Amino acid sequence: MKILFIFNAEPYNGTDVAWNGLRLAKNLFERGEEVRIFLMNDSVDLARDCNKKPENYDNDLVAMLKEMFNNGVKLKVCGTCQARCGIYKNEPYFDPEIKSTMNDLANWVQDSDKILTF
Secondary structure, three states, rough: OOOEEOHHHHHHHOOOHHHHHHHHHHHHHHHOEEEEEEHHHHHHHHOOOOOOOOOOOOOOOOHHHHHHHHHOOOOEEEOHHHHHHOOOOOOOOHHHHEEEEEHHHHHHHHHEEEEEEE
């Protein structure tokens, strides 16, 4: 099954929304599902090495996402949002190949069995 996760929220915003979404995506990937993650709006900071875990936060979400990506989870990040969104506007993504477009997201939406948003 192809499962698409669309993230929108800032990673370290005082809630566990991003962390729980990543945990679910990782769990499903480990069960053998094809997991795709698309980051847009302020969630693009999840794909930036400059985004460091706050002292009062237990989990390094950037490291978590990067590990998932390196293990085979498909990841795309909104190219337009790179300059417009997040605390770290205009900072590069941790891998230039993940920079993407709305057209790529539309293709993933059409080709996914389930879509979840966080």
